Amino acid sequence: MSVRVRFAPSPTGNVHIGNIRAALFNWLFARHAGGKFLLRVEDTDRERSTDEAIRTLLACMEWLGLDYDEEPVYQSRQTARHVAVAEELIRKGAAYRDAKGGGGECVIFRMPKEGRIEYTDLVKGTIRKKAEDTQDFVIVRSDGTPVFHLANVVDDVDMAITHVIRGDDHVENTFKHIELFKAIGAPLPQYAHLPMIVNNQGKPYSKRDGAAFVGEFKEQGYLPEALFNFLLLLGWAPGDDREVLTREEMVQLFTLDRCKSSAARFDIKKLVWMNGEYIRRQPREVFAAEFVSRVRAAGLSTEGADLAGIMDQMQIRTKFYSEIPASCAYFFTDDFPFDAKGVEKRLKAEGVPELLDEVAEKYAALPAFDLQSTHDVLAALGEARGTGLGSMVHPVRVAVSGLTEGPGLFELLVLLGRDKVCARLRQVARRLRDGAL
């Protein structure tokens, strides 16, 4: 029988990373097996399940490349079917009406009273429980609406789901679900329960622990491929030492028996590293497209700039695309901001304006303005003053870029070009004398 799995989120307006990870594992499992990955929107909470919330959900899935097969099923449209199944269960004697709890009569499902219920979890192994430790439970509320367990199982039956891959927090529910499947007379799916993503305290990772929703990662400049890869490594490993994998490798290598059964802490530092790793590995055209669009979106013009040279320098040191305008503005405009600490530390020192003027003068007189010559001028000056190259480099860097970090200074100078460099050095010297910086 061919594999059919589903992602069954209830749209709340935000998509939690723990949730999307379940989607990711389901997707990988389906793609690996050549089966179907289905989407079921559990929108029975009409308050929160707005059209907007559903759009957010779909957008997050698309962003991560989690494409689904067949039309999405909207659970709220299946209510009549759920209730009909409950009626059927009453007829079979598997459920009964009761009025003890709230208002009117609800429908309660009968759990076995003796023996044991057990199943083989594809990641956790055999899980069993004595029947006496289970209790009958409500499947239709007294207002006539179906409860999660019923809806979930009936939909899985109707969608012919073969494998239920979901969070750890459902291991207990599975006993109820199995009995429901049996009572309905439907074949049991196989189960796989994924460990949870937890915070430093071992509690389920939540918005209080940092970015917890897919949308936040997107806003903060994470690449979907990096997030995807990182989330996969939380609970799964290929078995060899590879960590950065292509989507194809993931699909090919993914199996549930390689999933871990213990919870994983969310370590943002590794995600940050991985994001930089993905940016570095991107083909130049991809990086270039993103780079240019970020620069232009910040209102800067790339006219006349040595884009290829700049990108050579910047691709290896970019961790987030979102930081590009700030880290590169000085390449594209003379009106760039100065880092206050850098100014204080490198420019507000005795003799700096004179130094900058002198450098400008020497640079202007150079027969060729290149890596070697620009370096030699500063080296000679440092030598003459007995202060070394470092004390030349730092003020010049801040003067021409406003920043204390960036490409190697001489690479940076050549990329800017002699005219801009000299003009900026003189301008900064003037502003320093005028106390305007």
Next chain:
RNA sequence: GCGCCCAUCGUCUAUCGGUUAGGACACAAGGUUUUCAUCCUUGGAAGCGGAGUUCGACUCUCCGUGGGCGCGCCA
């Protein structure tokens, strides 16, 4: 309280009875008295405790301990 699940470096993990317990992130040092980053090299860093099974346990079993989850007319 009852039940279920889990337990390797600080973190993510490899190991499926025999390894100097490997890799990655992070950290530290060096290559690099021009920064940041990249790259390379090096370093420190782990089997929760106790029994048992076995010639031999990180690995299997049991008992503790710790943590998580479940026990809704929530999903």
